[in-house]
Amino acid sequence: MSGPSSHAYGIGVIALIIGMSASVVFYTSFYLPESLAKPSVDEHILHPEKGLLIEIVPGAVIEGNENYVPNKAEVLLTVDNLVTWQNNDDTAHTVTPDHRHSDSYSGDFGSSGVLKPGDTYEFLFTEPQEVHYHCQPHPWMTGSLTVEISRF
Structure with missing residues (x-):
């Protein structure tokens, strides 16, 4: 048929x-x-009360000098988890993780190139973590950041 x-x-x-x-x-x-x-993240974490500024200080390129200030930063989610690195030195620097590091909301951590004098790099941390970082061209420049849950 x-x-x-x-x-x-x-x-x-x-x-x-x-x-x-x-x-x-x-x-x-x-x-x-x-x-x-992107995972669902609380609005208070996405829009913290304030940010934290980490300065790359003048003379940071010289081994033995202060470099990232504060050097061992601690931040709290919902309080100051939006972190900005500002290059106040007269030399270009980077913010490079010691080991590949990723935040589930914000993605890979680390500046996407050099920060020229006056440039900034900003990263929103959305979960508890510890990050160790350095400057790629100046490996003696090191810093760390611990992100904790706010106890309020």
Whole structure:
């Protein structure tokens, strides 16, 4: 039996397969990556009360001098977890993690290049963690940062 109804049935099956394929492509290519891209984070963590400034001080390039100030920083989520490194030296520097480090919301930690004199690098920490970092061209310049949960 090969009448018009079997032909219409075949077209319907093909249309169904194409529609399902398009749905799977949309789900895996657009919806799933977007839904997994960033975790849900409390608004108080995303917009802390204040930020923390870490200065790369003048003369930091000279081995033995102070470099990142404060050098061992402690920050609290919801209070000062938006951290800015500002280069106040007359030499370019970096903020480079000692080991690859990532925050589940903000992504990879570390300046994406050198910070020229006057430049800043900003990072929003959204979870408790400890980060050790250095300046790539001047490895004696080291610092650390501990992020803790606010106890309030």
